[in-house]
Amino acid sequence: MKAAWNALPTEEQARLKPMLDEAHGQLGDYLKTGQLAQPRFRPLLRLKSFLIGDWDGHNQRLLQQSGEAGRGGVGPRGEILGTGKFQEFDPFWELLSGTVWLENLLHKHPFPPGAPNPVLIPDVVTIAMVSDFGTGNFGAGDSPSTKISKFIPRLNPHITIHLGDVYYAGTSAEQSSRFTSIWPRGSFGSFALNSNHDMYCGGGPYFNEVVGGPVFNTYQSPYSFFALENSNWMIIGLDSAYHADVLTLYLDGSLGDSAQLPFLRSLAQRAAQENKKVILLTHHNGIPETGIQSPIPLRLSTEVSSAFEGTVPPAYWFWGHVHAGIAYKPLANGTLCRCIGHGALPWGFANELQNDARVAWFETCSANDPENKLRVLNGFAVLQLDGPNLAETFYDEDGRVAWTPEGGDPRNCPPEGLLTL
Template sequence: MSEKSKQHLEKYLDLGHNQVENHAKTQQKIFEKKTGEHATVTRKLSEFFKTNIVAFAWHYLRSRFGVRHPYWAYPRHGQSGCFRLQSSRSHQDGVTLALASDWASDTVESDRIGALIATHVPDYTIHLGDIYFVGTEAEVRENFTAPYASWYYGPSGSLALSGNHEMYSNGNAYFNHLLPAMYVREGETVMTQQAGFFCLENDHWRIIGLDTGYTSVERPLVEIISPPDCHLRKEQLAWLRDVVKIGDPADRRGIVILSHHPYLSAFREAYSRPAEQLQELMGEAQRPIIWFWGHDHRMVLYKMAQIGHGPMVYGRCIGHGGMPVETDPAESKEEQAKILLYDRRVRVVVKGHPVGYNGFVKLSLQGPELEAQYIDLDNRVVAREHWLVDTKNGQLDWELIESLSELAE
């Protein structure tokens, strides 16, 4: 590993999951960029107090107590939020999607993952959230949308969900700068993303992106009294009920859910409320669903499980897109028992921290079949699994086709 790569990783090691530290990191990045252009220590010190302390305090307070961006919901600007899946190749019936989460970190690893996704040429690319450090306009541009950034825009569509980091800046840059750069194609028509959730569908599958980011951050003191539960807002619930019609008993297509926050976790807090809301809309029928999320900076395949009053899911954590990948084990045997496969391979040790392999997921849909390939930054298939949906009853047949022998179970 090069010295530059190690320096990039060091910026994120020991980064806490709180707004104060992330806002400080954002200002530190601005400070380093400005002071790097000046040679004298005096100028560096003056720039520190000018750009780091004052700007940090102002931006942090404005974000914590300022007005949150208005919530955008479908239907909006003539769009329903439901889009037909289509291949970008006229001779091909199948559709491919690349999923990455916690990717927009402006690290050497995120660049490698972005470039690697491009070599697979997926029809769609979807980011499951978190633009570091706090999703400001500059970070959205530099880490994601700029021509020199490495995000690959799928020819059929490129969509983005919100994580908690985008909301550390009240979601302003996410709604005003990221979503207008995202799009989906239907036939020859190209439409920009108009809300933080969506549904991509065909005759056999529905891939539904949920917004758990907007309600993942609360005001000081309020978050102590009532911790954020990432619940789905009423506008999103109405869309799921009335537009997606997710509770329609006659619709037995396979369901794939995408979100930033986890339904279950063996490492950090899980958020079951969105899943419970989803199950309430789906009704009494117990249909298994496939669920991909990020937030935890790991690659974990969980055993099929049902938490609380939520649905039965094949849960998959893919938060290893661009951040230093954590490899520590689950703390208890009870938590370890939730895990089917966990990539704990150590790629490099930086400042005493074992860091794992970044990666992404490639989904291939062909009729009633869905295959997921988990690909690391060396372009190795870490694991491959297959589902078959029975559209008569909505049930799923699952098979783990292969996995690296080094993966911890």
């Protein structure tokens, strides 16, 4: 990591220093108060400590206070405040992701020119979608991603779609061992979106080995965005990561100045003319995940809204990025937003969602994980299109129906209070 930092030009170090200082200060505040504020630069919380050799003892105190089992409890957004694998203070978020990000701060795979043609799909089709899935197998038994990869094929999906994130930094080795090797292929085809973690290494492995590899290249190569359509529906997957700000670790989604906006605008207009409903897919969230929505919309939301101006807004918008399973109530324009970022990473009870008037459902069931007692279940979503009709189902990692719009959550989970160490 120090070598990657020292290799940066002086002006780049100067641009990054205020971010590292702010994140380091937030970590210090957490160690004093036990309360983790919503960090703007969460993946950088410990980066300065590693670079300075932990002379102020932040890392040492964090190990003492949190520990692998998540003794720090669960944050308001569901983050498990421990140092175990893929928990909030897992040191590899900074050690590996941070190093790879620094190494590729000034280098990025070229964005392919042009735009893809829409792929025609059957009018009756089953689509399984999962996000933030790329952890591979970890822990003593099957990890959530392994369990999900075994269960999805039992549903016989025609199409399977990943909404992004292979951990820790989307490197070639991680793409192979933690994602493509266990991906459940659809009988018709599979598609994969780009994401912030896939961009930490500049996006090369994603473009060359995922989109360009044997699992996803049939219909998608060389593009990181795509469209599927039949007589009644358009499913549009967008790359919200490539043009996000590298200095903020690609955390805030954007379509940038690529061909995607005219691509989206053209499809939105045609969908309205042909009376087709649109299902939008991105990695990044279109609205803040918790709390009262800011009067200033997220950049990605503004860009999407501009593309649909004068037409019919999307019927559905699915995203990942936030590591929770959430079904939101309709937006003012009627769009139904869904977060399926709970594909693999350990996450706990997000109490901020409990009192959020926008939320229709979120995953609260304990995973009964002996290694991580605070963890709630991971899962994925399935869409069944039958002509103009759509059936939507959230499943958990154990293969149970977790939620449907018509039936709610049938599992009768115990109350949140039982999720204790």
